[in-house]
Amino acid sequence: MxxxxxxxxxxxxxxxxxxxxxxxxxxxxxxxxxxxxxxxxxxxxxxxxxxxxxxxxxxxxxxxxxxxxxxEGREQPGDVSGHAMKLRYTPVQSSVDAIEQTRSDALDEVASLQGMPVIAAGLHSALAPAVVAARAIDPALGIAYVMTDGGALLMAFSETVPALREAGLLDTTITAGQATGGDIEAISIYGALAAAKAIARADVVVVSMGPGNLGSGSRWGHASIEVAAIVNAVTALEGTPVVVPRISFADARERHRGLSHHTLTALSLALARAQVTLPSLAPERAAEIRDRLEEVARKHDVIEVDLGTAEAALKGSPVPLRSMGRSYEDDPDFFRAAAAAGVHAATLARARR
Known part of the structure; x- marks a missing residue:
């Protein structure tokens, strides 16, 4: 209601x-x-x-x-020039120019992402540390962000995106599905990924929902489960999926402490093989995470990443780092896990150039 x-x-x-x-x-x-x-x-x-x-x-x-x-008392004339509807069949449905329509000439030529690394994250709060870390490895990278419709549907709700843009860290934003408000509007995740390659000319792409993950405490009832579909889409287009594991040693909830059940469920459902990146951790923490990952390690490649210069970049981030109300100081391994994906993706991208 x-x-x-x-x-x-x-x-x-x-x-x-x-x-x-x-x-x-x-x-x-x-x-x-x-x-x-x-x-x-x-x-x-x-x-x-x-x-x-x-x-x-x-x-x-x-x-x-x-x-x-x-x-009250105001009419909103608005610009209705677009031919694709988002927020469909709600009182606020809005017309946009979808890239699949306006640039079909370029997108239809994209048969493959040619190994382009695509970071798949289950939380919007992983975006900033992943981008900050990728930039620390290679400042010349082209970085695009694809916001799915798993969380907030309007990109304007994000405080992270404008902060990254103002800091010169993020080049292009793309909103996919019912999400809207990006530099580029896409009808599907596939169109968004094709646009990241053909229009944005990105070297690295980060895909996640907007702010506001919906969870229920149950196995199937959380929006982060979309990571499985993202992995499948990236692989179908011959990209390289890099998954951010949700790691926290500050979360009081047992289901999210250490390695979140959200990550395990998504990885178990992914039909394609992904690269799951881990930062270096204290020995007992590393052992705990690897034990939790054992059940999905046969399907995916678990890679430990040295953060290198990205470690200092995180600590000095010009963009506020917060997740679930916690800062970097409160829960460093959450942000370091996202940074590991950024470092790995940047390294892969640099090797492709």
Whole structure:
């Protein structure tokens, strides 16, 4: 079900990347909200807004803000020049220019990724450490990010993506499936990967959902399971899939402590062989992770990666590193695991040039 309330905007701050942070007054209480420029247009102090308050009412994690559905009394003419619909059959369905339509001449020529390394991550928070590490190995790399529709559907919700762009670390963004807001809009993950090669001219690609992983505590009930499908897609297009294992020694939840069950489930479902990268770990931790990986190691290649200069790059990252509310200092091995994938992918890419 959906909870909808009305509020009055008392503070508004444009972020500059398609999202506006708001404070709204609802029944005398001041609460945080956000609006997406592409859906509502600009929202100003004094506007009366219609809000989706469902997630806050449920106390859910990522975001912690109401979402503006509409500004009362305003029509939104919008640009409807695109011929592909995203957020389909919802009140906010939007038209985009899909790259498979506008550049079919270039994409139809992509029969193979020719071994291009593609990092598959189950959490959006792996994006920054993977990119920072890859850049530390080779600053000249072309790096593209493909955001799937497994988490947030609008790229504007991500704080990581604009931070990476402003730091000069990320070259191109692509939104695939129902996700929207990237430099390039793709209908499918296959179109997104083809565009990364033919249009973005990327050397390394990172694929993950946007912020807001959905989990249930059960084997099959988590959005990170899409890593299996990403591995299969990359292999079908003759790329090299590099999987980020979700590692944490700070998570209090047993199912995520050490090696997360999300990683194990996705690797067990992948039909193609992937390279699973591990950073160097304390001996007892390394043994624990390898024991957990033993059941899937027959299907995949487990590779230990020396982070080298990427270790210092992580510690001095110009982009904030956070996952599940924890910083690099709180949970270094989570970020080092993502960095290992970045180092390995960059090394593979450099060897291909």
């Amino acid at each position: 959906i909870q909808i309330r009305r509020g009055t905007v008392v503070e508004a701050r444009a972020t500059g990347h398609g999202l506006t942070d708001l404070v709204v007054e609802i029944a005398g209480a001041r609460e945080r909200a956000i609006s997406y420029d592409m859906l509502t247009g600009p929202v100003d102090v004094g506007n009366v807004v219609v809000l989706n308050t469902t997630a806050v009412a449920l106390g859910l994690g990522t975001g912690g803000a109401h979402i503006v559905m509409a500004v």
